[in-house]
Amino acid sequence: MKTIKKIGKWMGYAFVSILLIGLALYGYIYWNIEKRLHKVYPTAILPVAIPTDSASIARGSHLFVVHGCKDCHGTDLKGRYMANETLLGTVAAQNLTKGKGGLPADYSDQDWLRVLKHGVTREGKTLIIMPANETTKLADTDLAAIIAYCKSRPPQDNELEKKPTLGPVLKTFIAFNKLELLPAEHIDHELIPITEQKAEVSAEYGAYLTTNCAACHRDNFQGGPPLAPGAPQVPNITSTGRVGKWTEAEFMQTLRTGVTPDGHQIDSTKMPWPRTREFSEVELKAVREFLLSLPANQAIGLR
Ligand code: HEC
Ligand code: HEC
Known part of the structure; x- marks a missing residue:
């Protein structure tokens, strides 16, 4: 009898503890998010002329x-x-x-x-x-x-x-x-704006065009585990990955058709090749120039 009572008592304690931990966690998340969503950022916006031609x-x-x-x-x-x-x-x-x-x-x-x-x-x-x-x-x-x-x-x-x-x-x-x-x-809210970026075949322009590839291919472009359950592994797209072995024509072909040199069809919902398909010749060549300069030239992507 006594032991059953004891067990009941401990189960009660455990239940109350879990409840308290849950509440504390909820409180922390709520407080953290509210604070971050309500923060006011100082923004001095320099005027930029918007053309109409x-x-x-x-x-x-x-x-x-x-x-x-x-x-x-x-x-x-x-x-x-x-x-x-x-x-x-x-x-x-x-x-x-x-x-x-x-x-x-x-x-x-x-x-x-x-x-x-x-x-x-x-x-x-x-x-x-x-x-x-x-x-x-x-x-x-x-x-x-x-x-x-x-x-x-x-x-x-x-x-x-x-x-x-x-x-x-x-x-x-x-x-x-x-x-x-x-x-x-x-965002660095004090960032001095770049007034113009030359559109030319250079690693610098390639770095400029690939800021949103890093969201999946990671900051060092070496890829990593899938981003969601069931999604493919994100490949290394630097000189040490498959991209490093492809000719320029093969690289362009992959980003324009979504089919790799070994015949693999890339799923457009996992990798946005319908977007890279729209890149100009100069843009694709610049992207390749940049990717092939990695990982040795890591600093160029950082601004
Ligand atoms: C990953 C998806 C995504 C991409 C890419 C994206 N946006 Fe947005 N954009 C959003 C979402 C989501 C919001 C609404 C954000 C919010 O309400 O807090 C938004 C809001 C905006 C707003 C603010 C509208 C308002 O009500 O004040 C503008 C302007 C805008 N986007 C322009 C752009 C432009 C231009 C680009 C490309 C350079 C772009 N967006 C790329 C998702 C995106
Ligand atoms: C939404 C996530 C996402 C974004 C953004 C993204 N990729 Fe990918 N990329 C992937 C995934 C996932 C694969 C592998 C797809 C597969 O195996 O079917 C891939 C594959 C590739 C490949 C083929 C590499 C190989 O070895 O087979 C290249 C090249 C590539 N991406 C370049 C880019 C470039 C350049 C950008 C930016 C313009 C970019 N990706 C943006 C997710 C992404």
Whole structure:
């Protein structure tokens, strides 16, 4: 009798302890996320002239694809949900046109620059998922062309939730720094802008074009374990990987068709080759030049 009572008592203690640990964990995650989402970042936005000529708009249209904007905001810029469910939360890649559900009528060039250079809202708080930690590294002339293109697009009606909310899964990953989804935290807000980036076949231009490849291929481009359960291993794309053995023609062919020299079809949902397919000849050659300069030339990618 006595031992049963004792066991019952210990089970009670264990239950209460687990409950308390759970509550403390929830409290920590809640406090951590609230603090980070409400932090106000100081942003002094230097004016950049946004062109309106057709050549700049055409270049902007190309860069909109090359720098991945289209993958999230869509071809017609009307936006889509990146997540919209209880566990992950609701985050929309916004409708970037002036149609219903789009940008406010008074959305200014300053507002565009604040997002792309600092990753923050008009209130100075971090955006979510929008990869401004990458767009902040773009040269002013390229950003200006992208903005010029976006502003020239016809209005599209698509009403998405404007205010993002994070569900428990994303909150937990962010609180424990397992996912970097708050771009303003990863931006040097004092960065001196690059005014222009020469589009030429050079490792430097290749490094500039590959900022968003690192999200999967890792900062050293040597790849690593799959990013999600069931996804393929992310390959090493430096000179020490298969890429190092491919000829220039084979490299271009792979990034244009999604088929590697040994006949492997790359899944476009795991590796964005429909985007690299749109890269120009100069851009692809520059990317190859940069990748082949690695790992010896690691510093070039760091800015
Ligand atoms: C990985 C997906 C992704 C990519 C790539 C991406 N965006 Fe976004 N973008 C988002 C999300 C998500 C939001 C909404 C963020 C929020 O509400 O906190 C957003 C918000 C924005 C906003 C702010 C709209 C507003 O309501 O103020 C602008 C402007 C924008 N993106 C432009 C761009 C441009 C230009 C590019 C390419 C250089 C780009 N985005 C690339 C996901 C993306
Ligand atoms: C969303 C994650 C992701 C992004 C972003 C990404 N890749 Fe990949 N990449 C992969 C995965 C995963 C594979 C392997 C696919 C497979 O085995 O089917 C791959 C394969 C490759 C390969 C083939 C390598 C080999 O040895 O077979 C090359 C080359 C490549 N990527 C280059 C790039 C470049 C350049 C960029 C940026 C413009 C980029 N990737 C962006 C995930 C990504």
